[in-house]
Amino acid sequence: MKLPPEFYRRPDPVQIARDLLGKHVFSRVEGQLTGGRIIETEAYSHHGDNSLAMHLKRFSAASRALQEPGGRAYLYKVYQRHTLFNICTNEAGKTDTVLIRAIEPLVGLEVMQARRGASIKPNRLTAGPGMLTQALALTPALTGTDLQGDLLWIEDQGETIPESQIVTGPRIGLEYAGPEAASLPWNHRCCR
Template sequence: MSKLPLSFYTRPDSVTIARELLGKHFYSSFDGVLTGGIIVETEAYSGENDAACHAHLGRRTKRTQIMYEPGGVSYVYLIYGIYSLFNIVTNAEGTADAVLIRAIEPLEGLPEMQQRRGLSNIETRLTAGPGLVTQAMGISTLHNGTSLVGNEIWVEDKGVLIQDEDIIAGPRVGVAYAGADALLPWRFSVRGSKWVSKAKPKY
């Protein structure tokens, strides 16, 4: 096992971290059931100067408080009252940066992921979207604040290197309210992967 250390997450540039998470293996293990796959799509957020970030301009709420912890813990929040979205808190304590995991190529625990998603076949609806990833992997808001160097949720480096020419950078999804910041090319995906979410950049 080659879990990413805390030092990977506590670096100051969430954009770099978001790019480097492509190709890493993302896992969950609950009640002895292991699920996971290769990260193929991410989004970066920066609390200090990013209007799309929940903690923009130092905003602190019950929900965003976890974002001010040192990097290497999870920030999981609910949208539409249905989907839990899994983010990795990055940077140092007091700086609310994060990376959203948007999609994975599923490799481990496929039957369990299919059951959680209610799918009879392995298809892109299994994990090609941030709310689908968490549902397939059994992650919910109960896992907000989970350490990524523990034994429930973690990321491993298995030597998969995504070349720069195979990484697509584009605007993030669903953040039109952020004005000019909505256009920042902070969503990263693996070129040609069928597991990238439906909000695919054109190429």
């Protein structure tokens, strides 16, 4: 079952990031279904989050999707190379997001392997934000995609991750935004 729009439109991106652990993300690009279980997320808030404010200044043209109600994809390139997949959350005009940092690949493994390259080890197919977007064939052209459609969506398959299996820590790679933004414990990971 696809997550309903209300799931994404809640006002707390940190809780949404935590709640996405164990959900399954899928893409159907050029007729090829790929996907997996979300195992790492990171929250970003419009309120008091210097990293998101700095991001909006740098990517203002691409950030129009952030003004929409939660439940849309927000994809952009970093370092002119890697695409990152964020989910817009909260109500319209409140630019909260959740970055999907890693998934456990489960569906379309051969397709993902072909997209990532034959030399990539299976345990590295989707082990980071740039790797998972390449494996799922997600590009900035998909920014604004409604997660209720058949191109990109997230399902709840009934798994609840116990708190004992969740590691929470600071977000990754935010030193540029200052010590406060870099130290917020808004990164969530789970293990089996």
